[in-house]
Amino acid sequence: MVLLRTGRYSARRLGWGLALLGLLLCVPLRAAEVLLTASEDSEGVRTFTQELASLRPQDQVHFVPLAQLPAPGQLPGGIRLVLLDPQSLDWRLQEPLGPATLVLRISRLQAEQRLQGAPRARLSLLWSDPPLARQLRLIRSVLPQVRRVGVLYGQDSQFLLEELRLAARSLELEIIAESWDNIGDSRPLQAVLRNSEVLLGLDDPSLYNPKTVKNLLLSSYARQQALIGPNAGFVRAGSLASTYSDQQDWLQTLDKLLDQPPAHWPRSLYPAAFKVLSNPQVARSLGIEEVDAQAVARQLSEGEKRP
Template sequence: MDVTTRSLTNRDGMISTKFAEFIQSYHFQRRPSVRLALFWLLLSILPSTSYSQMSEPGSTVIYIAGSGNKALDLHITRLLTDEFGDEASLVPVRDDQSMIGTDSPIITIGPVAFSKIRQMNRDAPILALMVEKTFFQGYATRTPGQVSAIYYDVPLLRQALTGTTILPQATQIALLASTETVELYEDLVDQLAAYNLSARVFITDSDEQLIPTLVRALTYGDFVLAASDDAIYNPRNIKHILLTAYRRNKIVIGPSQAYVKAGVLASSYAPFPTIVAKAGTYVRAFLAERRFPEPDYPDEYRVEINQQVGRSLNIPLPEREWIAEQVNTMIISGREDSE
């Protein structure tokens, strides 16, 4: 009987022998796909003290705190399982698991999971996934090396260059912000000059101001660049923003892949395998040096396009791969020129 079956059957009848035999019959230890499918199932039915029994004695343990979105958690866990293979055992963290050792790194999925783990143990080494820079950078400044992140939001310069690659004639970019979020665009405005581009931020602080302000922004800009600003770009407003822009034959770029499905023309995004690959590099660095590298963005981006919107606006759209390559080339060239 393997270690997993023992951990399931020695809990005073909490898990039935038949259930343990079911797992054994599917070669739980030898078939990663079956093991992964049961990973989050076990999380919901086993007490937290059982998790440590599921890892091999002496093996490296990496804790995972899920977002609560089962599909997302399962997908990222599958990628992490492939990334680490036999290097480490992945152990889920439950809400009622109040004590976590500070020697093992913890990977959190989403801002809520990070916040919960951070409050459970402020000395814990945490690598945050699926968080934005604006949310995380304060933590990184206060506890460098102890906590780090692979940012999920796309750098605004990359989004801006995605827009100008689709519209090569574009030179002016319109930006919408509230008084509280205008700082999101500060770095971008300074960066654009190196690419012979300019941008202007238009401030709107209420729903009543939104559309009139957007109309002024569309008069100035060749397209609208959207940041991850929930005060403006949210399910309540996005339809009105898109309709107003498209009636004036202006496009909207960003802020994420999800918004492309909602009607935005295009957005860059980091594929999950790229995020997890960089997470693997960070965890290995921590295990070797007891410090995480500084938070950073993923190393690869792709482009999502809404072909239907492109056809409606009569905009010829290049291949997604070509757009991503062009943006990469411009960013690399810009870095070299600044050195």
């Protein structure tokens, strides 16, 4: 009889345990509230939010336009805040209080103008411009004979030169830099092209924009020199190639970060996922072998994974 009662008791406990386990399995173990915001409510923003929500069904993912939000310090501290444009970063910087924040698609220049190189607590920056070292490795991959890399810089982008030169030294490349503060004066452009073998574009809108694109491309073509970067848009306009991260790459990066506790988020990060875009017509006109974008992207990615 004792054994029988013990068996019934054990069976009852096992049943309760299974019921409790079932309840726990129904409760999201990583459930979080993810709030996305931007200054404009567009179809693209809504699509991005929906795709992120589909990746994270265990979380509450929603978008609220910036104009409808209170001050950052009035938001619940437990939410995970995702900013989608520079205007929302300006709002977040109004006060130090506020939830842990991921800033998506912010350029190095935009951050430097706002932060002056000083990190902020509970703020993680995900860079939109291609990493300088990755762009230099792209040059080594598609133009292996090149050693002198020309770079135009302005007041806003001058701070990038030290990092660029450091990355170039490890690849045995030389940076030929020229200040181009007046885009109406072509002499710095001509000088840098004359003294280099390829032009690397920095993601500086004061230099690389619709007003300068024709002069930049025609001048480099006249010397049979390629322009690398500064972004995918310029490749479509006529530069040879660039690395870039698209929306799927951003979603993958954001999904991985949201799996981590906010205390583990990095101060800044380039998306690990990226692609290479090339312009075959430009390659032909410059007498350069056509770039196999997928193969080059794999090569660059494998090189970054190796210590």
